[in-house]
Structure formats: C-alpha cells, structure tokens
Amino acid sequence: MSIAASVSGFLYRKPRLRLGMLLSAPLLWLGLAYLGALAALFVTAFWHTDTFTGQVVTEWSLDNFATLFRDEVYRTITVRTLGIAVAVTVIDAVIAFPMAFYMAKFASPRAQRVLVIAVMTPLWASYLVKAYSWRIMLSGNGLIGWLFGATPGYGLAATVITLSYLWLPYMILPIYAGLDRLPNSLVEASGDLGGRPWGTFRSVVLPLTFPAIVAGSIFTFSLTLGDYITVKIVGGANQMLGNVVYDNIGAANNLPFAATVATVPVVIMLVYLAAVRRTGALDNL
Amino acid sequence: MRNSRTLRLIAGVMCAGTALAACGTSSTSSSSAGGGGFTPPKLEALSQLGQPEGALNILAWPGYAENGSNDPNVDWVTPFEQATGCKVNVKTFGTSDEAVSLMKTGQYDVISASGDASLRLIAGGDVEPVNTSLVPNYADIYDFLKSKPWNSVNNVSYGVPHGWGANVLTYRTDKVSPAPNSWSTMFDPNSPYKGKVIAYDSPIYIADAALYLMKTKPELGIKNPYALDDKQFQASVDLLKQQRPLVSEYWSDYLKESQALKNGDAVIGTAWQVTVNLTQSEGAPVQSTLPTEGATGWSDTWMVSAKSPHKTCAYKWLDHIVSPQANAKVAEYFGEAPANPKACSMTADAKHCEVYHAGDAAYASRIWYWTTPITQCIDGRTDVKCKDYGEWTRAWTEIKG
Numbered sequence: 001m002s003i004a005a006s007v008s009g010f011l012y013r014k015p016r017l018r019l020g021m022l023l024s025a026p027l028l029w030l031g032l033a034y035l036g037a038l039a040a041l042f043v044t045a046f047w048h049t050d051t052f053t054g055q056v057v058t059e060w061s062l063d064n065f066a067t068l069f070r071d072e073v074y075r076t077i078t079v080r081t082l083g084i085a086v087a088v089t090v091i092d093a094v095i096a097f098p099m100a101f102y103m104a105k106f107a108s109p110r111a112q113r114v115l116v117i118a119v120m121t122p123l124w125a126s127y128l129v130k131a132y133s134w135r136i137m138l139s140g141n142g143l144i145g146w147l148f149g150a151t152p153g154y155g156l157a158a159t160v161i162t163l164s165y166l167w168l169p170y171m172i173l174p175i176y177a178g179l180d181r182l183p184n185s186l187v188e189a190s191g192d193l194g195g196r197p198w199g200t201f202r203s204v205v206l207p208l209t210f211p212a213i214v215a216g217s218i219f220t221f222s223l224t225l226g227d228y229i230t231v232k233i234v235g236g237a238n239q240m241l242g243n244v245v246y247d248n249i250g251a252a253n254n255l256p257f258a259a260t261v262a263t264v265p266v267v268i269m270l271v272y273l274a275a276v277r278r279t280g281a282l283d284n285l
Numbered sequence: 286m287r288n289s290r291t292l293r294l295i296a297g298v299m300c301a302g303t304a305l306a307a308c309g310t311s312s313t314s315s316s317s318a319g320g321g322g323f324t325p326p327k328l329e330a331l332s333q334l335g336q337p338e339g340a341l342n343i344l345a346w347p348g349y350a351e352n353g354s355n356d357p358n359v360d361w362v363t364p365f366e367q368a369t370g371c372k373v374n375v376k377t378f379g380t381s382d383e384a385v386s387l388m389k390t391g392q393y394d395v396i397s398a399s400g401d402a403s404l405r406l407i408a409g410g411d412v413e414p415v416n417t418s419l420v421p422n423y424a425d426i427y428d429f430l431k432s433k434p435w436n437s438v439n440n441v442s443y444g445v446p447h448g449w450g451a452n453v454l455t456y457r458t459d460k461v462s463p464a465p466n467s468w469s470t471m472f473d474p475n476s477p478y479k480g481k482v483i484a485y486d487s488p489i490y491i492a493d494a495a496l497y498l499m500k501t502k503p504e505l506g507i508k509n510p511y512a513l514d515d516k517q518f519q520a521s522v523d524l525l526k527q528q529r530p531l532v533s534e535y536w537s538d539y540l541k542e543s544q545a546l547k548n549g550d551a552v553i554g555t556a557w558q559v560t561v562n563l564t565q566s567e568g569a570p571v572q573s574t575l576p577t578e579g580a581t582g583w584s585d586t587w588m589v590s591a592k593s594p595h596k597t598c599a600y601k602w603l604d605h606i607v608s609p610q611a612n613a614k615v616a617e618y619f620g621e622a623p624a625n626p627k628a629c630s631m632t633a634d635a636k637h638c639e640v641y642h643a644g645d646a647a648y649a650s651r652i653w654y655w656t657t658p659i660t661q662c663i664d665g666r667t668d669v670k671c672k673d674y675g676e677w678t679r680a681w682t683e684i685k686g
Contacts, residue, residue, distance in 0.1 A: 049675075055389075055409060073683045135541075139548040153480075154534060154550065233541070237532045239685050247682065253386050254678070 038266075045259040056255060064260035074244070078264055081241045084160055084231075085224040089171075089217045091164045096171040096216065101205075103172075104179035105187075119172050127166065131233045134162040138234060154236035162230050163223075170219035178212020179205075214276045221272060225265040241265055323661050325438050326410035331589075334419055334597050341371040341598040344384060344393040346585070348619040349447075349606075350375045359618055361611045368605075371598035380487070380537065381655075388412070394593040395602055397447060399583045400435030401489045404657035405674070407443050412588040414441045420604045426624045429646045434663055435656045436586040444586035445603045448612070450621040450641065451582035451652045452485065452493070453573040455556035457546065467576050468497045470553055472528055479531045483545055483554030486535035488674065488681035489655055492581050493555060494521040494528070496653055500578040509664035510581065511656040518672045518680070525684045535685065539563075546571055555580075558641060559620030575651060582652035616641070622649075 011018045046060050068074050103115045122130065137143040138151050138158050145151040152158050182205065190200040228242025239247075241264055248258035276282065343350045352375060353360030362373050376393065378384040381402035388396055388411045398406055406412045417423040423445055430436075430446035437443055456465055461478065471482050472494070484490060495510035498520055507517050533551050536542035539560045545551040546560075547569040561573045587606055589599045605611055609627035616623035617632050622643035629638035642648040656663060662671040672680075 071683070073686060076686060135544075136548075140550050141548055236534050237529065237685060239682075244682060247678070249386075253382055254675070 041259045041262060044256050045263055047256040049254045049256055064257050067257070068260055068264070074261070077239060077241055077244060080156070080238070081225060081265075082268065084156065084163065084240065085221050087160045088163045088167060088224045089220045091160065092168050092171040092220045093175075093213055093217065095164070096168060096175050097213070100172050100175035100179055103176050104182075105184070116173075116176070119169050119176075122165075123169055127229070130166060131162055131230050134158070134165065135233050138162075154234050156235070156238055158234040158236070159231045159238065159240075162234050163227060166230065167220040167223050170223065171213075171216035174216040174219070175209065175212045178209040178215070182208050211279050214279050215282075218273070218276065222265075222269055225268060323404075323408060323438070323659050325407045328410065328413040328591050330414040330416040330441075331419060331596050331600065332416065334600055337369050337371050337598050337601060338595040339370055339372060339598070340374070341395070341595050341602055342374045342376070342393045343602065344376050344378060344387055344396040346397050346399075346619070347377045347379075349397045349585075349615055350377075351614075351618065359614070361605075361614050365602065365605045365611075369598060369601045371595065371601060373602075381489075382487075385409075385411075388590065391590065391592040394590050394595045394599045396588050396590070397585050398444070398588050399585050399655050400433075401487075401583075401655040401657050401674075403435050403443065403586055403588065404438075404659065406588060407438055408659075410591055412443055413591040415444050415589055415600075415603070417442050417445070419600050420445055420607075422604050422607045422609075422625060425609075425627055426607060427626060427644060427646075429649055430584060430624050433584065433654070435584060435654060444588035445607055446624040447585045447587050447607060448616050448619070448621040448623050449582060449584040449649070449652070449654065450558055451575055451580045452555050453558060453561065453580060454553070454576045455546065455561055455571060455573045456553040457549065458570040458572050460549065460552040464572070464574070465553065465576070466574060468493070468578055469501070471531070471555070472497055472524060474527055474531070476531055478553050480533050481550070481552040482528070482531045483534050483536055483542055483551035483556075484528070484532050485555050486537040488677040489581075490535075490555075491518075491521050491525065491677055491680065491684075492653065492655070492658075494524040496581060497578055498524060508666075509662075510653050511658050512662040512664040512666065512671050513658070514662070514666075514669040514671055518676070522680045522684060526686075529684060529686065543567070557620065562620055575648065579651040579653065582654050584654040613637075616643075 011021075044056075045064055046062070047056055047058050048061065048063060049056050099119075103112055103119075107115060135154075138154065138161075139145070140151065140153070142151060152161070186204055186208070187200055190204045195204070226242055228240060228246050231238055231240045231243060241261060244261050245258045248254045248261065273282070350362055350373070351359045352362035352373065362375065365371070366373055376387065378387055381399050384396060384398060385402050385405050387393065388406055389409065391411075396406070396412070398412075403412075426446050430449065432440060432442060433446075436446060454465060454468060454471070456470075458464070460481075461470070470476055470478060471484070476482070485493070491513075492510040495507055495513055495517065498505055498517070499507040499510060502520065505517050505520055507513065510521075513521060534542075534545060536545070536554075539557060540563075542551070542554070542556060543560050543564045546554070546556075546564050547567055556573065558573060561571055564571045587603050589596065589603070593599050606615065607625050609625055609631050612623040612625040613628035613631035615621075616628060617634065617637055620641075622638065622641040623629065623632075626644055629643060632638065634640075638644065658672060658674050658677055660670050660673045662669060
C-alpha cells in the first residue's frame with residue numbers, strides 16, 4: 001500500500017483530525033495574521049515616539065487618545081470623513097438601485113450577463129488611473145468644464161464625485177444579487193391583489209431588498225472611511241482620516257499616533273455593523 | 286484612574302497573547318526623550334579603507350542613483366560597479382520622512398539625506414561621522430556647503446555634500462501680473478490669486494512662513510526659520526492658517542504640481558526648479574524667481590549608515606557620486622546645482638550651472654536650507670526652547686484642518 005493511500009486511510013478514520021487540518025490554515029491566518037495584526041495595532045496606540053529620533057517608546061499612556069479627543073482638528077476631520085462616507089453611500093444607492101432593478105427584472109439573460117460585465121469592467125482598471133482621470137476631467141479646462149460650462153474644481157465635491165464613481169460597482173452588485181433572488185411571483189401576486197406599481201415597490205420590493213442595499217452600503221461606507229488617495233488627488237487642500245494616518249506614518253514617523261487615529265474608523269465600522277446586523281444585511285454578504 | 290488601569294490590563298493581555306514581536310521592538314528607546322540638548326551618540330568615523338566588500342545598498346532620492354534601468358542613457362551606477370566590484374542595490378524614497386523610517390531598518394549602507402532628515406538620522410544613531418580625508422573628491426566641493434548645521438555636529442562632518450536647490454516662487458506669466466518678487470502674493474489675504482495658490486505639503490513648509498515673517502514682522506525677532514520659539518512658531522502657524530483659504534492644493538508630488546500649473550488650476554506657488562523646467566517643456570508659460578525675502582531650499586548630503594557592513598564600498602560610493610563626471614550627470618538629470626565645481630564643465634547643457642546658480646555663494650546665502658527643527662534653538666539662543674519637528678508635524682495637521 002502506498003504512503004498516500006495509507007495517509008488517506010488514516011485520515012478517513014479520524015474525521016476530527018481531518019477537519020482540524022483543513023481548518024488550521026485559515027484559523028491561523030484569521031487568528032494570527034489578521035486579528036493579531038489588529039491587536040498589535042491597538043497596542044501600539046498606547047505607546048508614543050521620541051519626537052526627534054523617531055524611535056518608539058514603549059511606555060503605556062493614554063496621551064494619544066487624549067490628543068485625539070482634545071484637539072478640535074481631529075473632530076473636524078472625523079466629521080468631514082463621516083459626511084463624505086454618508087454622501088458617497090447615498091449617491092451610490094440612488095444611482096445603483098434603478099440600474100440593478102433593470103438588470104435583475106427587465107433585461108434578457110444575455111443582456112444581464114453583458115451588463116454585469118459592464119459594471120465590473122471599471123474594477124479591472126487601476127484605482128490610480130481612474131482617480132487621476134477624474135483629476136483631469138475636473139480641471140479648469142477639463143471635460144466637465146467643457147460640457148457643462150463649469151466645474152466644481154478640486155475640493156470636497158470632487159472627492160465625493162470621484163469616490164462615488166470608484167465604489168459604484170460595489171453597490172450595484174449586492175443590490176442586483178438581492179433583486180435577482182426576489183421571486184417575480186411575489187411582485188405578480190401583489191399586482192393580482194390590486195397593488196399599484198408604486199405600492200408594490202414600497203411594500204414588497206423595497207423591504208425585501210433593503211438588506212441588499214445595506215450590504216452594499218457596508219462596502220461604500222467602509223471603503224470611503226479608509227480612503228486617502230482620492231482626496232489627495234482631487235480633494236484640493238482637504239484631508240480625511242486616512243491622510244492623518246498616512247502623514248503620521250510617512251511624514252511624522254509617529255506610528256503610535258497613527259494607530260490611535262486608525263482606531264477611529266474601526267470603532268465607527270463596529271457601531272455601523274452592530275446597527276446593520278439587526279436588518280439581516282450581514283446574511284447577504 | 287480605574288479606566289486607565291483596565292486599559293493597561295487589556296493592552297497587556299493582548300500584548301502577551303498576540304504581538305510578542307511588536308512588543309519587543311525598540312527596547313533601546315532614547316533616554317533623552319524630551320530633553321533639551323542634542324548630543325549625538327558616540328560613533329567613530331572609519332580610520333582607513335579596506336578591501337571593497339563586494340556589495341552596497343543605497344537609499345536615495347529618485348534620480349540620484351540611476352543604473353540605466355529607467356533610461357539606458359542615464360547610468361552612473363554601472364561604471365561604479367565595474368570600477369570597484371561593489372554590486373549595487375538601489376532603493377528610492379519619496380519624502381525625507383520615509384527615508385528616516387527606512388534607514389531605521391539598518392539595511393542600507395549609504396543614504397542621500399536632505400537637511401530635514403540628516404539631524405534626525407544623526408541623533409538616532411543611524412548614521413556615523415565621515416572621515417572626509419578618505420574621500421579625495423571632498424577637497425573640490427564648494428566651501429559654502431561644508432560643515433553646515435545639517436551635515437555636521439560640533440564641527441564633526443557626517444557626510445559629503447551632493448547638490449542643492451531652492452524652493453522658488455513659481456507663477457504663470459499669462460495669469461499673474463505684474464511679475465511677483467515677494468512671497469506676499471502667496472500670503473496676503475487679499476491676494477488676487479485666491480484659490481489658485483499651490484503650497485508644499487510638509488511640516489517643513491512652516492519655515493516658509495517663518496522666513497516671510499522674518500522680513501515682514503521684525504518685532505518677532507526670527508533669526509532662523511528653523512529655530513522658532515513659542516511666539517514665533519504661533520505667528521508662523523497663524524500665517525499659514527490665514528493662507529489656507531487661498532490655497533487650492535498642497536503638493537508633495539512634483540508631477541501633480543506641474544499638471545496643476547499647466548492646466549491653470551494653480552497660477553502661483555512654491556516649486557522646485559525641476560518642476561518649472563518640466564512645465565515649461567510642456568509649453569506652459571511658467572517662470573520662477575527667488576523673491577526678495579529669500580527662500581527655503583535643500584542641500585543634500587550622502588551619509589554612511591552606522592550599521593553598514595560594507596563601509597569601504599560606502600566610502601568608494603561617496604567619492605564616486607561627487608566626482609565631476611557623476612556629480613554633473615546627477616545634477617543635470619535631477620535638476621539641481623552640483624556640489625563639485627568641476628562638474629560644471631562636464632554637463633551636457635553648458636549653461637546648467639548658470640541656470641541653477643551653482644557656485645553663486647550670494648544666491649546660495651539667500652537660501653535657508655531645510656534643517657530639522659530641534660528643541661535646542663539652532664540660531665544660538667539658549668534662554669528659550671524651540672519647537673521640535675514633532676510639534677511642527679502636529680501643527681501641520683492643524684493648519685490643513
């Protein structure tokens with residue numbers, strides 16, 4: 001009997017060992033590389049650096065968190081980042097829903113496939129190319145100014161536009177999946193029972209696809225919270241939470257404070273996820 | 286204090302459980318944290334050269350150590366490898382701050398450090414003094430670049446000057462008239478170029494405001510824009526906060542700035558000469574000037590890592606990079622004034638040194654080269670404490686808002 005056969009025979013008789021071996025790699029990854037890194041990040045947040053030599057001093061203190069809460073500028077930046085994230089999410093939801101509705105309910109199966117590919121195509125292009133394209137389009141003598149006679153210029157509006165463009169596929173695809181799962185018979189039943197189109201939409205389609213919209217919003221919301229490149233390219237003189245993290249690592253070499261700031265989006269996302277868990281949206285992910 | 290104790294406990298448990306490696310880092314934290322003076326760690330310079338070790342790891346600004354991989358015609362690393370047998374690895378960095386972080390890994394033998402990085406490297410014990418008698422080409426270098434506050438401490442040299450340039454006032458000739466000759470066009474709240482000003486994105490830019498105040502508000506008593514006490518620092522920060530509404534963008538990528546100037550999204554700002562040349566070459570009407578107040582600038586130094594196992598190769602590189610041939614090539618490729626006057630006769634463009642004012646000590650004296658701000662005032666004052674770079678960084682976040 002070959003070795004492979006004897007090993008497989010041994011594993012066949014020990015289902016628990018089999019399961020353990022199968023799960024050990026992902027568990028190791030999740031436990032050490034993923035959660036471990038997050039924990040290390042959180043620990044670093046309680047240290048500080050020698051501001052001159054840049055070396056990390058491993059003394060415990062809450063100074064970083066005190067700075068974060070005391071200095072008004074970090075509150076302003078947090079509120080601005082949240083505002084951008086909410087705006088991007090709402091804009092994407094409004095644009096994505098009709099698009100996904102058409103794809104799931106009206107398009108032929110062939111057109112559906114084409115549309116899904118069309119929605120995904122931008123994801124194959126580099127993030128930077130897309131952001132810089134927007135920089136050129138929003139420029140004083142760019143495409144937008146030429147088409148509409150005016151351009152919002154570089155600033156918060158440009159940031160919201162660019163991020164909405166970048167994350168749109170992440171909103172369309174979950175909503176499409178949600179609508180696709182919604183049986184047509186339910187809509188027809190509503191019509192048979194005298195429901196008008198708007199009433200059917202409001203009391204049948206929307207409640208059943210709301211979890212899908214929330215699922216999409218988790219993507220757009222969290223991706224926006226963590227972004228720092230787009231605002232650097234089209235945001236003019238504005239900065240978001242990601243920029244503060246980046247500047248503290250890159251410019252100030254202050255890893256502990258960067259870690260402190262990085263806990264802000266983590267906390268926001270935890271609160272958000274706790275809220276959306278009630279809608280059942282997480283089952284859709 | 287119950288909360289803080291709980292947090293410590295949580296943090297401690299997580300530390301023990303998950304992140305041994307992270308907890309173990311930098312146990313050799315500096316004991317002089319928050320201290321006033323600046324005494325570099327005791328390190329000895331190399332006393333004599335040995336046999337080349339066969340390898341050299343270089344940490345450099347992009348364009349400073351080209352081996353022909355970007356452009357086959359731009360190569361001064363290969364001739365060095367052939368002459369010395371030192372196999373070269375090049376890693377480039379984008380900002381001084383990134384350079385300081387990378388240097389802490391101890392993986393690099395030499396670094397091209399600007400003045401806003403060099404003192405931090407010296408204080409951190411990352412670089413060691415350089416025995417300039419082992420660098421024959423050092424003798425030729427302009428005297429006004431030697432033993433400066435950013436490349437020496439207590440008259441001990443920590444490296445070899447390489448090249449320098451100014452952060453010049455740059456403007457669109459078709460949109461800005463009359464031609465400006467003062468930084469006031471960038472700071473005046475009533476500037477006609479509101480929303481079209483582009484400024485450098487780094488804490489070190491606070492020095493530009495201090496330089497302007499040095500001339501316009503003499504009562505503040507600023508003697509050196511890198512030595513600011515509480516009052517002077519606050520005035521500079523306030524000036525930048527007042528400038529904030531005028532600013533369309535802060536730049537850290539010179540290509541992005543060039544594009545903004547080309548498209549007219551910005552019409553006036555602070556730039557490097559290389560940006561001006563690039564923008565002009567693309568057909569945009571851009572000019573630069575050194576305003577009456579003077580300007581900030583950079584003077585770069587090649588330094589040797591304290592942990593380098595390839596010291597002989599490192600010294601060979603220091604000598605090679607400021608040799609007339611190599612210095613001319615770098616200065617021209619990067620767009621700066623060479624440190625070695627003999628390089629001027631070897632540039633492809635005979636007027637290169639003239640355009641960049643190499644050897645023009647009067648021009649150079651109007652430039653305040655980037656220097657790391659430290660607690661000890663580098664203008665010689667001992668009765669006050671100056672703001673250090675950590676505080677500059679914090680203020681910079683606050684200025685941008």
